[in-house]
Amino acid sequence: MTGTSNRSVERAFRIVDELAENGSGRVSELAERLDMPVSTVHNYLQALVSTGYVTVEDKEYATTTRFLEVGHRQRHRLEVFKAVSDELQDIAAETGEHVTLLVEENDQCVIVAVQEGPDAVNLFAYPGARMPLHAAAPGKAILAHMPDDRVREIIDRQGLVEMTKRTITDPDVLFEQLERISEQGYAVDEGERIAGMVCISAPVLDKGDRIRGAICVCGPQSRIDEARREEIAEIVQRAANVTQVNLDYV
Amino acid sequence: MTGTSNRSVERAFRIVDELAENGSGRVSELAERLDMPVSTVHNYLQALVSTGYVTVEDKEYATTTRFLEVGHRQRHRLEVFKAVSDELQDIAAETGEHVTLLVEENDQCVIVAVQEGPDAVNLFAYPGARMPLHAAAPGKAILAHMPDDRVREIIDRQGLVEMTKRTITDPDVLFEQLERISEQGYAVDEGERIAGMVCISAPVLDKGDRIRGAICVCGPQSRIDEARREEIAEIVQRAANVTQVNLDYV
DNA sequence: AGTAAACATTCGGCTCTGCCGAAGACTTCT
DNA sequence: AGAAGTCTTCGGCAGAGCCGAATGTTTACT
Incomplete structure (x- = not known):
C-alpha cells in the first residue's frame, strides 16, 4: 500500500x-x-x-466493447451473482418493481445486476453503477453485517455524504439503525438516496456469516405504503435466503 | 496508424x-x-x-466492476442498442429461443445484448463476446451490407478461420452468399460456428443504408426445420425493421 | 515446533522510454 | 485563398520505469 x-x-x-x-x-x-x-x-x-x-x-x-467483455466475465465468476440466478427476475415479476443485486467494492455499493418489473420506475441504474454504502437500503444491509471497526473505517475514509435531506449523516444514528437492521433481517430507506423512492433490501450471507451482497427492491413512495413494505420485505428476504442456500452449490 | x-x-x-x-x-x-x-x-x-x-x-x-460500468455506459450511447429497446425481449418470448443484438467492431462481430427465451439453449454468449464475421449468420448479415472492398480488407486481415466443418473458408463462396443474403434480407447459418446450431439473422440499416448491427435468433437444429426457419426469419426481419425506424428517433 | 521453500514486497542505481515543444500535414472555416 | 484550428510526426533530453537482489512474510512439509 x-x-x-x-x-x-x-x-x-x-x-x-x-x-x-x-x-x-x-x-x-x-x-x-x-x-x-x-x-x-x-x-x-x-x-x-x-x-x-x-x-x-x-x-x-x-x-x-472490451470493457463490457471484461466486466461480464468477472461477473460470471462472482459467486453471489451465480447463486442469485433467476431470483431477481422472479421478484421483479412478483412485485412489478425495480430489482437489483448489489455488492460492496472499495468502500462503495455497486450494482451487479438489474431486473425491471413491469411497473418499474426508470432509475438510472445499470450494472457497475456505484453509490455510498450509508445512503441506501442495500448499503445499510451490507454494513449491518460487517464488523463495527470495518464500518468505522469506511466512514472515516468516505464520510457520510448527504444525498438528500433524509440521508443519514450522523454516525450514531447510523450505528443504531444497523443494529436494528441486523436484528430484523432487512433494511429500508425512504428517500435517503433519491427523494420519493423507497428501497427494501435483504442481505445475502455465506455459511461463515460473511456478507456477500444484498438484494434490493425499489419503488415510488406513493405505491409502497406500510403494508406493502412488509409484503416486499418478506419477498426479498425469501429470495436472499434461497440465494444463500445456492451459494453452497456454485 | x-x-x-x-x-x-x-x-x-x-x-x-x-x-x-x-x-x-x-x-x-x-x-x-x-x-x-x-x-x-x-x-x-x-x-x-x-x-x-x-x-x-x-x-x-x-x-x-469498473469494467462493467464503462462498458454499460458505452452501450447506452450506442444508437442501435437504444433503438432495439424491447424488441429482443419480444422475440425471445415469441420464439422461445436465444436472441442477440450484434455489431461490428475492429473486424469482428460482437454481442451487445442477449435475451434468452424460455427454451433457449445455454450458449456461452454474453455482452462483449466476439466471433469472426464470416462464421455466423449475424456476421454474414453485416458483411452483406458492407462495400465489397471493405469485406475484402477484413478477409485479408482476419482470414477465414474454420470454426466447424461447415464454416465458409472460401472467399468466392462467401461473396456468393453475401449477394443472396443482401437480396433476401436475412442470413442463415447451420452449424457454421457451433455444430448443431442454427442461427437466423437480419441486418439493421440506417437511413443512409449504412449497416449498424444485426439481430439474431439461435436454436438447436433439431428444433428448427425448414418451415420454422422461415417463420423465425419473418420475426427477425420485422424486429430489425422496427429497430431501423426507431433509429431516427433516438 | 522448526525448517525450508515459495511467494510478496521494498530498494536503488542504471537505462531506456515516455515526454512534449516545435514543425509539418491536414481540415475546416471565413 | 488565406487563416485558424486540429492532428500527426520528429527527436533530443530528463526522469520514469525497470528489474536484480535483499528483506519480509506466508505456506508447506518434516
Whole structure:
C-alpha cells in the first residue's frame, strides 16, 4: 500500500475515464480537459487503440466493447451473482418493481445486476453503477453485517455524504439503525438516496456469516405504503435466503 | 496508424487481459504467464489498483466492476442498442429461443445484448463476446451490407478461420452468399460456428443504408426445420425493421 | 515446533522510454 | 485563398520505469 505507482498507467486510465464519462473524445478536447499536452494525449490514444480497448473513427475516440467483455466475465465468476440466478427476475415479476443485486467494492455499493418489473420506475441504474454504502437500503444491509471497526473505517475514509435531506449523516444514528437492521433481517430507506423512492433490501450471507451482497427492491413512495413494505420485505428476504442456500452449490 | 506505442500501457492491459481471462491472479503467477519480472508485475498491479480498475484481496488480484460500468455506459450511447429497446425481449418470448443484438467492431462481430427465451439453449454468449464475421449468420448479415472492398480488407486481415466443418473458408463462396443474403434480407447459418446450431439473422440499416448491427435468433437444429426457419426469419426481419425506424428517433 | 521453500514486497542505481515543444500535414472555416 | 484550428510526426533530453537482489512474510512439509 505504498505510493508506488506508474504515471503511464495512471494517465492511460484517466483518459479511459474521461472517454467513459462523456462518450466522445477528440485529441485536443481530451488534452484540454485532462490538462495534458496534445501530443502526449495523442500518443496514449494510439497506445490504447492498439490494445483494443479504445477505437477511433473519424478522429473520434471511444471505448470499445472490451470493457463490457471484461466486466461480464468477472461477473460470471462472482459467486453471489451465480447463486442469485433467476431470483431477481422472479421478484421483479412478483412485485412489478425495480430489482437489483448489489455488492460492496472499495468502500462503495455497486450494482451487479438489474431486473425491471413491469411497473418499474426508470432509475438510472445499470450494472457497475456505484453509490455510498450509508445512503441506501442495500448499503445499510451490507454494513449491518460487517464488523463495527470495518464500518468505522469506511466512514472515516468516505464520510457520510448527504444525498438528500433524509440521508443519514450522523454516525450514531447510523450505528443504531444497523443494529436494528441486523436484528430484523432487512433494511429500508425512504428517500435517503433519491427523494420519493423507497428501497427494501435483504442481505445475502455465506455459511461463515460473511456478507456477500444484498438484494434490493425499489419503488415510488406513493405505491409502497406500510403494508406493502412488509409484503416486499418478506419477498426479498425469501429470495436472499434461497440465494444463500445456492451459494453452497456454485 | 504508425507503430507508435507505449510500453507501460501495453503491459498494463496485457495484465488486465490476463486477469479477465482466468479471473485469478497472484503476482508471481501472472509474472510467469506474461514472462515479466515479478517486481515489475507487482508495480503494475499496484498502479492498476490505485486506478480503481483492479482490486486485491488476500494477494489475489482481480478486475473490478469498473469494467462493467464503462462498458454499460458505452452501450447506452450506442444508437442501435437504444433503438432495439424491447424488441429482443419480444422475440425471445415469441420464439422461445436465444436472441442477440450484434455489431461490428475492429473486424469482428460482437454481442451487445442477449435475451434468452424460455427454451433457449445455454450458449456461452454474453455482452462483449466476439466471433469472426464470416462464421455466423449475424456476421454474414453485416458483411452483406458492407462495400465489397471493405469485406475484402477484413478477409485479408482476419482470414477465414474454420470454426466447424461447415464454416465458409472460401472467399468466392462467401461473396456468393453475401449477394443472396443482401437480396433476401436475412442470413442463415447451420452449424457454421457451433455444430448443431442454427442461427437466423437480419441486418439493421440506417437511413443512409449504412449497416449498424444485426439481430439474431439461435436454436438447436433439431428444433428448427425448414418451415420454422422461415417463420423465425419473418420475426427477425420485422424486429430489425422496427429497430431501423426507431433509429431516427433516438 | 522448526525448517525450508515459495511467494510478496521494498530498494536503488542504471537505462531506456515516455515526454512534449516545435514543425509539418491536414481540415475546416471565413 | 488565406487563416485558424486540429492532428500527426520528429527527436533530443530528463526522469520514469525497470528489474536484480535483499528483506519480509506466508505456506508447506518434516
